[in-house]
Amino acid sequence: xxxxxxxxxxxxxxxxxxxxxxxxxxxxxxxxxxxxxxxxxxxxxxxxxxxxxxxxxxxxxxxxxxxxxxxxxxxxxxxxxxxxxxxxxxxxxxxxxxxxxxxxxxxxxxxxxxxxxxxxxxxxxxxxxxxxxxxxxxxxxxxxxxxxxxxxxxxxxxxxxxxxxxxx
Amino acid sequence: xxxxxxxxxxxxxxxxxxxxxxxxxxxxxxxxxxxxxxxxxxxxxxxxxxxxxxxxxxxxxxxxxxxxxxxxxxxxxxxxxxxxxxxxxxxxxxxxxxxxxxxxxxxxxxxxxxxxxxxxxxxxxxxxxxxxxxxxxxxxxxxxxxxxxxxxxxxxxxxxxxxxxxxxxxxxxxxxxxxxxxxxxxxxxxxxxxxxxxxxxxxxxxxxxxxxxxxxxxxxxxxxxxxxxxxxxxxxxxxxxxxxxxxxxxxxxxxxxxxxxxxxxxxxxxxxxxxxxxxxxxxxxxxxxxxxxxxxxxxxxxxxxxxxxxxxxxxxxxxxxxxxxxxxxxx
Ligand SMILES: NC(=O)c1ccc[n+]([C@@H]2O[C@H](COP(=O)([O-])OP(=O)(O)OC[C@H]3O[C@@H](n4cnc5c(N)ncnc54)[C@H](OP(=O)(O)O)[C@@H]3O)[C@@H](O)[C@H]2O)c1
Numbered sequence: 286x287x288x289x290x291x292x293x294x295x296x297x298x299x300x301x302x303x304x305x306x307x308x309x310x311x312x313x314x315x316x317x318x319x320x321x322x323x324x325x326x327x328x329x330x331x332x333x334x335x336x337x338x339x340x341x342x343x344x345x346x347x348x349x350x351x352x353x354x355x356x357x358x359x360x361x362x363x364x365x366x367x368x369x370x371x372x373x374x375x376x377x378x379x380x381x382x383x384x385x386x387x388x389x390x391x392x393x394x395x396x397x398x399x400x401x402x403x404x405x406x407x408x409x410x411x412x413x414x415x416x417x418x419x420x421x422x423x424x425x426x427x428x429x430x431x432x433x434x435x436x437x438x439x440x441x442x443x444x445x446x447x448x449x450x451x452x453x
Numbered sequence: 454x455x456x457x458x459x460x461x462x463x464x465x466x467x468x469x470x471x472x473x474x475x476x477x478x479x480x481x482x483x484x485x486x487x488x489x490x491x492x493x494x495x496x497x498x499x500x501x502x503x504x505x506x507x508x509x510x511x512x513x514x515x516x517x518x519x520x521x522x523x524x525x526x527x528x529x530x531x532x533x534x535x536x537x538x539x540x541x542x543x544x545x546x547x548x549x550x551x552x553x554x555x556x557x558x559x560x561x562x563x564x565x566x567x568x569x570x571x572x573x574x575x576x577x578x579x580x581x582x583x584x585x586x587x588x589x590x591x592x593x594x595x596x597x598x599x600x601x602x603x604x605x606x607x608x609x610x611x612x613x614x615x616x617x618x619x620x621x622x623x624x625x626x627x628x629x630x631x632x633x634x635x636x637x638x639x640x641x642x643x644x645x646x647x648x649x650x651x652x653x654x655x656x657x658x659x660x661x662x663x664x665x666x667x668x669x670x671x672x673x674x675x676x677x678x679x680x681x682x683x684x685x686x687x688x689x690x691x692x693x694x695x696x697x698x699x700x701x702x703x704x705x706x707x708x709x710x711x712x713x714x715x716x717x718x719x720x721x722x723x724x725x726x727x728x729x730x731x732x733x734x735x736x737x738x739x740x741x742x743x744x745x746x747x748x749x750x751x752x753x754x755x756x757x758x759x760x761x762x763x764x765x766x767x768x769x770x771x772x773x774x775x776x777x778x779x780x781x782x783x784x
Contacts, residue, residue, distance in 0.1 A: 371708075371711040371713065371732060372732070373704050373707060373708050373715070373732065375700065375701055375704050376699075402707060402710075404701075404703035404704075404706070404707060406701075406703060411699065411701060412703070413701045413703040413704035413707055414707070415707035415708065415710070415711055417711070443695070443699050443700075443730070445700075445704065445729075445730045445731060445732055446731060446732060447713070447731065447732040447733075447734075448624060448718055448731045448732065448733050448737075448739060449622065449624055449720060449722070450624065450737070450739075450749070450757075451732070451734065
């Protein structure tokens with residue numbers, strides 16, 4: 286699960302460590318920190334924005350450890366990639382910039398390509414690929430596949446998507 | 454006993470199947486009060502006409518031995534215009550470009566107040582509304598269960614058995630040839646071309662397989678479903694169609710690794726009518742193999758109802774025609 290969290294630190298040395306330790310102790314994987322050094326809240330605290338991957342079962346423990354360390358947690362936003370989908374592509378997948386195809390999905394923020402497997406039998410024949418896509422919800426998974434379909438038209442790729450019953 | 458005088462226009466695989474089924478089921482038909490008399494039959498070379506009723510076993514044998522039934526130079530449409538009868542069984546070849554001779558036959562039949570039962574998709578995929586309007590104005594019965602899914606009941610199921618339900622969507626495999634090719638590509642891990650050749654040898658695919666493998670046969674059936682069940686007013690050109698010719702064995706293997714099989718799926722929902730290769734979970738009701746057809750009908754009250762059956766074949770298609778005939782005339 287991906288978590289985005291707003292916290293507030295007291296303006297005293299060592300506070301950043303007491304904010305980050307609970308996350309690493311519980312095997313969270315920090316993705317980004319936005320630290321507004323010069324900013325202060327009306328309470329005189331320093332606002333900080335964290336994004337990390339963590340086991341959903343550890344989230345409550347992380348929050349209580351933070352609060353025990355005197356860190357205020359003001360917002361928790363879970364981005365759970367709860368929906369998983371698969372899509373098959375056929376065509377000149379590599380020559381049409383497969384990285385760009387993947388990035389377009391990843392850049393949506395609501396879905397990401399978590400696995401790609403490529404099968405290229407001969408240089409001059411079409412290759413095939415399976416993509417696994419995770420998304421934060423069914424609608425988002427559906428949207429991601431629609432985006433993929435639009436890219437595929439431009440790149441002359443065939444997209445084979447799951448039947449409707451799988452996506453609704 | 455009610456006597457129904459019928460013509461069979463087009464005496465190929467389906468037309469002969471109809472004759473065989475009428476022979477085979479004569480007693481059952483009499484038991485429900487129907488005496489079916491075939492008074493005229495036409496193929497592309499001519500016709501046989503007999504006001505007392507044609508001897509069906511003799512005519513089937515004649516077609517098999519000589520390649521034609523023609524004893525007179527009369528066309529199908531001339532029969533429809535000039536021979537006194539109630540029912541035209543229209544089984545000439547499908548033509549999706551113009552509607553072909555089938556369209557002419559159907560319009561002529563309604564023009565003379567005759568009922569029509571058909572397996573010919575072309576005219577319906579092209580001119581559905583017009584045909585329905587003309588039939589209604591003429592007071593003619595018009596049924597076409599055999600055009601979609603062959604022996605698999607879908608139109609009558611949705612209209613009669615599921616009456617009162619709102620049909621939300623239909624999703625399914627409506628072309629047995631594509632299903633066979635894709636199933637075999639997976640089994641043999643062989644190319645599309647190889648498995649197309651195999652199905653042509655077995656007589657499953659036609660010499661010119663374009664209509665099947667490019668998806669237009671599925672598209673025609675979707676148009677009939679959309680118009681008949683969903684009350685839309687669409688034709689063949691409104692369908693978003695992708696065929697199966699680009700599918701690779703590698704794609705099938707990759708899909709299999711993810712727990713899916715690839716099928717040519719037709720779907721109708723809201724304003725979307727699409728025929729395209731799709732991933733179907735292995736073990737899902739839609740994941741039928743071989744030449745089978747299947748359809749899932751999503752309804753508001755009954756939930757999802759899934760039917761599967763033989764989508765083609767002489768006797769199978771004749772079964773759908775027979776059921777239409779019985780529903781039209783059963784006292
Ligand atoms: N076969 C199936 O399993 C199946 C399933 C569902 C629907 N259908 C549809 O049912 C229809 C018949 O299919 P089929 O398999 O029976 O085709 P088919 O074997 O090719 O038979 C077509 C018949 O129509 C005759 N014909 C051609 N032009 C004619 C004309 N101008 N006037 C009178 N007869 C004419 C042919 O004559 P000749 O014998 O002289 O060539 C032949 O007897 C098609 O529309 C098909 O799409 C077929």
